Amino acid sequence: MNNPLAQLLPSAMHFELLRGGQIIFLLGMMMFFGSVGGRFFQKLKIPQVVGYIVVGIIIGASGFKVLGDQLISALDPISTVALSLIGFLVGAELKINVIKKYGKQFVGILIGETTVPFVVVAFLVFAITFLFTKNVPFSISLGLVLGAICTATAPAATTDVLKEYRTKGPLTTTILGIVAMDDAFALIMYTIATAIASPLLEGKSIPLLAQFGSIAYEIFGSIALGLVIGFVLSRIIRGMMNDESRVLGFSLGMLFLSTGICEISKFDAGSVLLKFDHILSAMTIGFYITNFTLPKVQGIFKLVEKYTPPIYVLFFVTVGAKLNIWKLQALFLLIALVYVFGRTVGKTIGSMLGARLTNAPDTVRKYLPFCLLSQAGVAIGLSTAAGKDFSNTIGGEIMLIITATTFIVQILGPICVKYGVTKAKEVGLNVTIEDLMKTAKVSDIEVNGKKICSKDSYTIVRDTDMVGKIIGSFSQHENSNYEVCSADGKTVGIISLEHLKEAMHLGEVGEFMLAMDIMERPKVTCNMNSALPDAYQLFSDYDVDALCIVGENNTPMGIMEKFTVDHYLHNKIVELDHKLAKMG
Numbered sequence: 001m002n003n004p005l006a007q008l009l010p011s012a013m014h015f016e017l018l019r020g021g022q023i024i025f026l027l028g029m030m031m032f033f034g035s036v037g038g039r040f041f042q043k044l045k046i047p048q049v050v051g052y053i054v055v056g057i058i059i060g061a062s063g064f065k066v067l068g069d070q071l072i073s074a075l076d077p078i079s080t081v082a083l084s085l086i087g088f089l090v091g092a093e094l095k096i097n098v099i100k101k102y103g104k105q106f107v108g109i110l111i112g113e114t115t116v117p118f119v120v121v122a123f124l125v126f127a128i129t130f131l132f133t134k135n136v137p138f139s140i141s142l143g144l145v146l147g148a149i150c151t152a153t154a155p156a157a158t159t160d161v162l163k164e165y166r167t168k169g170p171l172t173t174t175i176l177g178i179v180a181m182d183d184a185f186a187l188i189m190y191t192i193a194t195a196i197a198s199p200l201l202e203g204k205s206i207p208l209l210a211q212f213g214s215i216a217y218e219i220f221g222s223i224a225l226g227l228v229i230g231f232v233l234s235r236i237i238r239g240m241m242n243d244e245s246r247v248l249g250f251s252l253g254m255l256f257l258s259t260g261i262c263e264i265s266k267f268d269a270g271s272v273l274l275k276f277d278h279i280l281s282a283m284t285i286g287f288y289i290t291n292f293t294l295p296k297v298q299g300i301f302k303l304v305e306k307y308t309p310p311i312y313v314l315f316f317v318t319v320g321a322k323l324n325i326w327k328l329q330a331l332f333l334l335i336a337l338v339y340v341f342g343r344t345v346g347k348t349i350g351s352m353l354g355a356r357l358t359n360a361p362d363t364v365r366k367y368l369p370f371c372l373l374s375q376a377g378v379a380i381g382l383s384t385a386a387g388k389d390f391s392n393t394i395g396g397e398i399m400l401i402i403t404a405t406t407f408i409v410q411i412l413g414p415i416c417v418k419y420g421v422t423k424a425k426e427v428g429l430n431v432t433i434e435d436l437m438k439t440a441k442v443s444d445i446e447v448n449g450k451k452i453c454s455k456d457s458y459t460i461v462r463d464t465d466m467v468g469k470i471i472g473s474f475s476q477h478e479n480s481n482y483e484v485c486s487a488d489g490k491t492v493g494i495i496s497l498e499h500l501k502e503a504m505h506l507g508e509v510g511e512f513m514l515a516m517d518i519m520e521r522p523k524v525t526c527n528m529n530s531a532l533p534d535a536y537q538l539f540s541d542y543d544v545d546a547l548c549i550v551g552e553n554n555t556p557m558g559i560m561e562k563f564t565v566d567h568y569l570h571n572k573i574v575e576l577d578h579k580l581a582k583m584g
Contacts, residue, residue, distance in 0.1 A: 023071065023074070026066070026067065026071060027314065029059075029066075030055075030056075030059075030067075030313070030314055030317045030318075031310060031313050031314060031317075033055050033059070033317075034051075034052045034055045034056070034313040034314070034316070034317040035313055036055075037051035037052060037054055037055035038051040038052050038055075038313065039051070041054070049312070049316050049380060049406075050406060052312070052313055052315075052316035052317050052319075052320065053316050053317070053319055053320035053380070053403055054320060055317055055320060056316065056317040056318060056319055056320020056321040056322075057320040057321070057325065058320075059317075059321060060072070060320055060321025060322065061321060061322065061324040062320075062324050062325045062326060067318075067321045072318060072321055072322055075314065075318050076388070078311060078314050078315055078318065079315055079318060079319075079384055079388065080259060080263060080278065081256065081259065081311060081315075082308075082311050082312055082314075082315035082381070083278065083279050083282075083315075083381050083384065083385055084255055084256070084258070084259040084278050084279065084281075084282040085255070085282070085304070085308050085311065085312075086279070086282075086378060086381045087187060087278075087279040087280065087281075087282035087283040087286070088255055088282040088283065088285055088286040088304070089286060089301065089304070089305060089308075090183045090184055090187065090283050090286065090378065091184070091226075091282065091283035091284060091285060091286025091287040091288075091289075091290065092286040092287075092289070092290045092298075092301045093181075093183075093184075093290075094181060094184055094283075094286075094287045094290065094291070095290060095291060096291045099177075099181075104358050105174070105355075105358040105359075105360050105364075106174070106177050106178065106181065107358075108354040108355075108357050108358035108360075109174065109178060109351055109354035109355055109358065109360065109364075109368070110178055110181050110182060110185065110354070111354060112349075112350035112351055112352075112353045112354025112355075112357070113151075113178065113182065113346075113347050113350040113351040113354060113368075113372055114151040114182050114185045114186070114189070114350065115151075115350065116346045116347075116349050116350030116353070117147070117150050117151060117342065117343050117345075117346025117347050117350060118147040118148060118150065118151050118189060118346070119147070119346070120147075120342040120343075120345055120346035120349075121143070121146055121147040121150045121338075121339055121342040121343055121346060122143040122144055122146070122147030123143065123342075124143075124338045124339075124341075124342045125139075125142055125143040125146050125147070125335055125338060125339065125342070126139045126140055126142070126143035128331075128334060128335055128338050129142050129143065129331070129335065132331050133331075137200040137201060137203070138201065138393070138394065140196075140197070140200060141196075141197035141200050141201050141390075141393070141394055142335075142394050142397070142398070144193040144196055144197050145190070145193045145194065145197055145386050145390075145394065145398055146335075146339055146398060146401065146402075147189075147193065148186060148189035148190040148192070148193040148382070149186065149190060149379050149382045149383060149386070149398070149402060150339065150342070150343040150346070150375075150379075151182055151185055151186040151189055152182060152183050152186035152375065152378040152379045152382065153178070153179045153182050153183065153347075153372050153373075153374060153375065154179070154374035154375050154378070154379070154413070158175060158179050158371060158372075158374050158413070158414075158417055161414050161417040161418055161421070162175065162176070162417070162421065162430075165418065165421060165422075165427045165428070166427065166428050166429065166430045166431050166435065167421045167426040167427055167428075167429065167430055168426055168429040168430030168576075168580060169363070169424060169425075169426035169429055169580055170360070170361040170363055170364050170424075170426075171361075171363045171364050171367055171368060171371070171420065171421060171424040171426055172421065172426050172430070174360065174364050174368060175368070175371045175372075175417075178351075178368075178372065179372070182372075183378045184283060184287075186378060186379070186382065187277075187279050187280050187283055187378075187382070188219065188280065190279075190382050190385070190386075191215070191218060191219055191222070191277045191279075191280055192215050192219070194386070194389055194390075195214055195215040195218055196215070197390070197394075198389070198390075201390065201393045201394070218276060218277055219277075219280065221276045222262065222276040222277045222278075222280040222281040222284065223280065223281070223284045225258060225261065225262070225276055225281045225284075226258065226280070226281040226282065226283065226284025226285045226287070226288065227284055227288055229254050229255075229257065229258045229281070229285050230284065230285040230286075230287075230288030230289055230292075231288065232254065233250065233251060233254040233285065233289070234288070234289055234292070234293040234297050236250050236254075237250050237251065237297060237300065238293065238294060238296070238297050244303055247300055247303060248300075248303055248304065248307065251300045251303070251304055252304070252307075254285070255282060255285060255304075258278065258281050258282060258285060259278040259281070259282065261276065261281075262276040262277060262278035262281055263278060279381075279382075279385065286301070289301075315381075315384075316380065319380065319383075319384050319387075319399065319403070320403075322387060322396075322399065324396070325400065332397050332400060332401055333404075335397075335401055336400075336401045336404045336405050339401060339405055340405050340408055340409060343373075343375075343405075343409075344373060347369060347372045347373065348369035351368045351369050351372060352365055352368070352369060355368060363423075363424035363425075363426070366423070366424075367419075367420035367421070367423050367424045368420070369420075370416040370417065370419055370420030370423075371416065371417045371420045371421070373409050373412060373413040373416050373417075374409060374413030374414065374417070375402075375405065375406055375409045375413070379402055379406065380402055380403065380406060382402075383398050383399045383401075383402035383403070384399060386398040386399070387399040429576050429579065429580060431573075431576065432573075433569045433570075433573060436569050436572055436573070437532050437533045437536065437569065438533060440531075440532040441528070441529055441530065441531060441532055442526055442527070442528050442529070442530045442532060442535050442549060442560055443528040443529065444532070445532075445560060445564060445565055445568050446568060447478065447479075447564055447568075448478075452549070452558045452559065452560060452564065453528040453549055453557045453558050454557065454558055458473065458476075458477050458479070459477075459479050459481065459482055459483055459558050459559040460482070460483045460484075460485055460556045460557075460558060460559075461482045461483070461484055461485075461495070461515050462484070462485060462486075462487070462515065463484050463485065463486050463487070463492055463493070463514065463515050463516040463519070464487070464514055464515065464516070465514065465515045466511065466512055466513065466514060466515075467500065467503045467504075467510055467511055467512070467513045467514070467515070467517075467518060468511035468512065470482060470495065470500065470515065471500055471504070471511070479559060479561060479564075480496065480497040480545075480546070480561060480563075481494060481495065481496050481497070481545070481546035481559045481561055482494070482495045482515075482559065483548045483549070483556045483557075483558060483559050484515050484516070484519045484556075485555075485556040489555055489556070490553070490554045490555065490556075491522065491525065491548050491550050491554050491555070491556045492516075492519070492521075493515075493516070493519030493520060493521055493522065494519060494520060494521075494522045494546065494548055494559075495515060495518060495519045495520075496545075496546065499518045499519065499520070500518070502518065503517075503518050522547075522548045523542045523544055524538050524541075524542045524544070524547065525547060525548045525549070525550045525554075526538060526547050526548075526549055526550075526560065527549065527550055527551065527557075528549055528551065528557055532565070535547065535560065536562075536565060539562045545561060545562050545563070546559050546560065546561045546562070547559070547560045
């Protein structure tokens with residue numbers, strides 16, 4: 001098939017030649033259009049990673065074929081680096097103190113919601129594939145790798161919903177812990193699955209004991225390498241955290257060194273000395289730094305994360321470019337549906353079983369399954385690794401299946417998370433005083449259950465009222481200031497407790513004085529619809545402790561005192577804390 005886009009370009013621009021300027025042009029095009037696609041899908045409430053892949057599909061093997069096979073092969077190092085960065089940042093989420101705090105519950109649920117879907121998906125995929133192909137090694141390998149990948153949950157898509165709806169409680173805490181740890185579990189399961197699948201697909205017969213030894217060697221060797229690199233890196237950068245450029249250079253350098261060691265070992269099939277997994281090794285580096293270094297050293301995660309988006313764009317665009325959706329057979333469309341079904345059923349049964357066995361709160365048992373369906377970066381990253389590790393066998397099919405299913409679960413996943421936390425009644429509980437301020441108006445403030453804004457407010461007095469009458473109201477109300485209105489219903493002044501004390505010093509004469517005699521003109525006023533942060537700022541801007549609230553035509557509506565606002569906000573936080581305590 002001719003490439004219509006290539007025909008529109010000068011012969012010097014035919015990209016299969018891979019000249020330096022042309023590669024740079026293509027990289028720029030991939031990054032720009034990938035970013036545009038990601039932003040477009042983000043607007044549709046679909047993770048931007050899907051947009052990157054779609055752009056890759058359009059300009060790659062399934063679309064206009066702008067990216068040739070040579071260029072895609074030349075970009076393999078970017079894919080390797082991106083997968084290492086994913087592993088590194090996943091490791092940063094594995095905090096020992098969190099695991100200890102929720103140890104029994106987290107471990108029980110984690111084992112349930114990862115092993116059950118692994119078994120369910122692996123079995124269903126094997127059964128369907130064998131039914132059509134009658135190829136046992138192929139069917140087992142495809143089932144094992146897809147089973148391993150399905151254990152991962154998308155942290156970003158899930159936590160974005162939790163942040164948006166300000167959730168807090170047992171369910172939210174469990175979700176945050178599980179979605180970080182099951183990605184690490186997925187990396188380990190993938191390492192085990194590929195170690196079993198590789199000899200099966202190659203037709204090699206390896207004794208069972210030797211097979212287990214090889215798997216253990218690859219896992220523990222990768223972890224050991226990561227620990228060594230993490231230790232060295234932490235010692236190098238702990239004294240230079242103020243120099244971000246040097247920290248970034250050393251961090252990426254050591255991460256790439258770890259990745260390079262793992263990758264070099266795979267080229268020599270006869271070497272038994274080294275055969276490590278670069279994703280697992282990178283995850284171990286992140287795990288070591290987040291748990292065994294000073295807090296200031298852990299700042300490298302945010303620093304590295306700031307520089308990863310361009311790499312991720314190129315990585316996922318390349319993923320899409322490699323896919324040839326026209327080669328996807330009906331069998332693999334069926335497998336994709338089976339994968340979604342098996343993963344959903346497995347996550348549901350596994351999480352509910354784990355929660356029940358560890359005596360987790362009822363809300364966790366009932367609604368956690370709704371919050372573990374999203375799938376994105378790590379799953380797609382592992383499918384890409386499979387595409388590379390099994391390029392001549394099951395790799396392409398796995399990439400297509402995971403990409404297709406990501407569309408489905410990433411649309412349904414966030415909706416289900418919202419449903420789960422809403423039913424658990426945890427929405428709106430993760431708020432601070434600042435959060436309450438942002439969403440409140442002056443009219444929301446209450447004193448003893450009564451709104452402070454009202455024309456009939458007890459904080460409003462007439463300018464002809466005697467001081468003695470005003471002083472008498474102190475025994476009935478908690479306010480320390482009064483808004484003074486004139487006979488025509490306009491705000492004319494404010495009386496504070498200090499004004500009343502000065503009148504009382506005059507004895508009986510002071511009691512017969514009028515409000516107009518001791519009031520002062522208000523420096524500033526607010527209205528009942530004023531945003532609370534704006535009104536609250538006036539206290540410091542004008543150095544006052546109370547504000548007159550006025551309506552249309554300067555009509556008096558009451559007094560807003562700084563103490564009253566602080567007390568109201570504090571009580572709201574206490575109410576939320578009591579609600580959380582009852583939830584367990």
